[in-house]
Amino acid sequence: MTAHIVVERVGQEFRSPGRTVVALRDIDLTVERGELVCLLGPSGCGKSTLLNAIAGFLHPTSGRILVDDAPVVGPGPDRGMVFQEYALFPWMTVADNVAFGLRMKGVGRAAARQRAAELLGRLGLADFGDRYPKDLSGGMRQRVAIARVLAIDSPVLLMDEPFGALDALTRASLQDLLLGLWAELERTILFVTHSIDESIYLADRVVVMTYRPGTIRRDLRVDLPRPRDPSSAPFNEIKRELAELVMTEQHRQEAAERGGAARD
Amino acid sequence: MRARPLLTGLLVPVLLVAAWQAAASAGLASPQALPSPLDVLLRWWEYLAPPEAFDPAQSSRLGWIFSGELVGDALASLYRVLLGFAIGTGLALPLGLLMGASDRAHRLLNPLFQVLRPIPPIAYIPLAILWFGLGNPPAVFLIVIGAFFPVLINTITGVRHLDAVYLRAARNLGAGRVTIFTRVMLPGATPYILAGARIGIGTAFIVVIVSEMIAVNGGLGYRILEAREYTWTDKVIAGMFTIGLIGLAIDTVMSRISRYLLRWHQELER
Numbered sequence: 412m413t414a415h416i417v418v419e420r421v422g423q424e425f426r427s428p429g430r431t432v433v434a435l436r437d438i439d440l441t442v443e444r445g446e447l448v449c450l451l452g453p454s455g456c457g458k459s460t461l462l463n464a465i466a467g468f469l470h471p472t473s474g475r476i477l478v479d480d481a482p483v484v485g486p487g488p489d490r491g492m493v494f495q496e497y498a499l500f501p502w503m504t505v506a507d508n509v510a511f512g513l514r515m516k517g518v519g520r521a522a523a524r525q526r527a528a529e530l531l532g533r534l535g536l537a538d539f540g541d542r543y544p545k546d547l548s549g550g551m552r553q554r555v556a557i558a559r560v561l562a563i564d565s566p567v568l569l570m571d572e573p574f575g576a577l578d579a580l581t582r583a584s585l586q587d588l589l590l591g592l593w594a595e596l597e598r599t600i601l602f603v604t605h606s607i608d609e610s611i612y613l614a615d616r617v618v619v620m621t622y623r624p625g626t627i628r629r630d631l632r633v634d635l636p637r638p639r640d641p642s643s644a645p646f647n648e649i650k651r652e653l654a655e656l657v658m659t660e661q662h663r664q665e666a667a668e669r670g671g672a673a674r675d
Numbered sequence: 676m677r678a679r680p681l682l683t684g685l686l687v688p689v690l691l692v693a694a695w696q697a698a699a700s701a702g703l704a705s706p707q708a709l710p711s712p713l714d715v716l717l718r719w720w721e722y723l724a725p726p727e728a729f730d731p732a733q734s735s736r737l738g739w740i741f742s743g744e745l746v747g748d749a750l751a752s753l754y755r756v757l758l759g760f761a762i763g764t765g766l767a768l769p770l771g772l773l774m775g776a777s778d779r780a781h782r783l784l785n786p787l788f789q790v791l792r793p794i795p796p797i798a799y800i801p802l803a804i805l806w807f808g809l810g811n812p813p814a815v816f817l818i819v820i821g822a823f824f825p826v827l828i829n830t831i832t833g834v835r836h837l838d839a840v841y842l843r844a845a846r847n848l849g850a851g852r853v854t855i856f857t858r859v860m861l862p863g864a865t866p867y868i869l870a871g872a873r874i875g876i877g878t879a880f881i882v883v884i885v886s887e888m889i890a891v892n893g894g895l896g897y898r899i900l901e902a903r904e905y906t907w908t909d910k911v912i913a914g915m916f917t918i919g920l921i922g923l924a925i926d927t928v929m930s931r932i933s934r935y936l937l938r939w940h941q942e943l944e945r
Binding site for chain 2: 466468485486487488490491492494496498499500501502503511512515516543544545559560563
């Protein structure tokens with residue numbers, strides 16, 4: 412295995428008049444090719460900030476990020492992003508949403524539509540190509556968003572709490588869908604979540620982050636065979652360990668909020 | 676519309692017209708102040724109908740049907756509205772997209788527009804006549820101004836209200852600057868743009884009537900003012916009635932277009 416994403420001593424500060432928030436401090440993280448890594452922590456711990464920096468949406472104050480040995484300078488289709496709020500273009504049909512990235516790559520209209528139809532079929536949405544996102548449930552919308560990044564064949568998938576807004580059953584089914592796609596397509600996935608269960612169920616490694624300043628508290632390898640059983644003893648042993656770390660950060664976040672720190 | 680609501684909706688207008696007819700027949704008002712509805716209707720027909728009998732040697736049948744004075748006036752007014760609206764919108768849309776997307780463009784241009792915007796288009800009439808003389812050019816100029824600002828302001832607002840996540844998603848999927856303008860900002864701002872366009876065309880319709888009363892020798896606005904000079908009150912009312920019908924038609928068409936363009940929009944869900 413080779414390093415696919417390398418984060419070196421990355422720091423991110425957000426300055427506003429009168430105060431500076433240190434969102435990230437001295438982050439070192441390496442994700443191997445084909446690995447599925449979860450970033451876990453309470454809100455405000457900088458996990459989404461780190462993901463956005465890797466996506467190229469913001470430029471870290473210090474340090475550097477390499478993807479495939481090349482420094483990240485801006486957003487690009489080599490790092491497909493799935494957003495918590497789906498971010499499907501509501502004015503485009505489902506098929507046009509999926510075809511959008513291909514069209515940007517210069518693929519012809521017919522070929523892009525063909526590929527979109529294949530992917531929608533693969534994700535169980537074959538009959539919804541001509542519908543608009545408003546006609547779809549949350550789970551279906553997120554499947555379209557996944558199809559949209561699969562269409563552009565990104566070697567890296569960045570997922571920002573993608574299942575956070577879904578009900579428990581839809582969430583479980585999408586987790587299995589993601590694991591299936593991951594096993595089949597061999598992508599590198601960086602997945603942000605605040606659910607301990609979700610991180611253990613999905614990840615090769617769970618990276619726990621601290622609340623301001625955002626640092627890496629623990630980098631834990633999950634060596635359980637898949638499919639994982641959330642009721643098994645080893646699963647719960649990991650869960651206890653992670654819960655202790657995460658809850659410490661959660662309490663720090665709550666204390667800071669009571670102390671008047673703004674939520675991000 | 677179902678028969679029953681239609682009947683209910685007609686009740687008040689029918690009663691009002693009946694009362695008006697009764698008042699006129701009873702001689703409560705002079706015909707010059709308030710002609711009877713029947714007189715107005717007859718005058719309207721006279722105004723609408725072709726002035727001469729159909730003669731195949733003179734014109735085609737379609738040309739003959741459209742040879743009435745009212746048809747000519749209505750088409751002239753409509754032409755000015757649509758031309759001015761098209762130019763005003765054509766200027767406002769790209770500017771609005773630019774000002775919505777770029778803070779620098781907004782800082783540069785917004786103060787100017789904020790000063791110009793409260794000036795009612797009607798206040799430009801003297802300047803329009805000085806610059807363009809009489810006829811179509813000053814009228815179209817005024818309509819351009821009337822349509823420009825509502826579309827501009829709403830386009831800026833529409834782009835600024837666009838959720839930044841769509842811009843991120845588009846950039847993530849490899850979209851360049853131009854594509855983001857045409858395929859993300861423009862469609863994303865359409866709900867606002869169309870609301871602005873509807874206000875804009877309404878303003879354009881007001882402005883066309885006023886400018887025809889002052890700077891043009893033709894069109895519906897000119898005609899009702901001309902009729903007043905001859906104290907043809909029935910023709911004044913017939914002209915006003917026509918203006919109302921055309922305004923209603925324009926609004927209905929705009930609303931159909933909006934419905935079609937916003938078929939993706941959440942709030943139109945029933």
